[in-house]
Amino acid sequence: MEINVSSLEESITKRLNATHVEVQDMSGGCGQIFEAVIVSPEFKGKTTLARHRLVNNELKEEIAKVHAWTQKCYTEDEWEKKKGQDAA
Numbered sequence: 001m002e003i004n005v006s007s008l009e010e011s012i013t014k015r016l017n018a019t020h021v022e023v024q025d026m027s028g029g030c031g032q033i034f035e036a037v038i039v040s041p042e043f044k045g046k047t048t049l050a051r052h053r054l055v056n057n058e059l060k061e062e063i064a065k066v067h068a069w070t071q072k073c074y075t076e077d078e079w080e081k082k083k084g085q086d087a088a
Helices: 005-016 048-058 060-064 076-087
Strands: 020-025 033-039 068-074
Touching: 005 020, 005 033, 005 048, 005 060, 033 076, 048 060, 048 068, 068 076
Parallel strands: 033 068
Antiparallel strands: 020 033
C-alpha cells in the first residue's frame, strides 16, 4: 500500500473518528515526511502523550513506512478555540 496524503487522511478519519484532518506531505512529493492536524472526540480527557500514543498505535503500519511523522491532536473544543485565536 502506497502512503500518501489521501490514504493517511482516510485512515485517520476512519480509525480515530476524526471530524477534521489535515495531512501535508512535507517531503516535496516523495512521500516520506508527513505532518498532520487531527481533531477527534477520541482525544477528550487524554493527555498529549496519550493522544499521540493512540494515533501511533492506530497508524503503526503507515508510520513504519515513512521517514518522519509529526502530529498535532486536538479535541473539537480545542480546535474551535485555536481557530478563533488564529483568526484574531
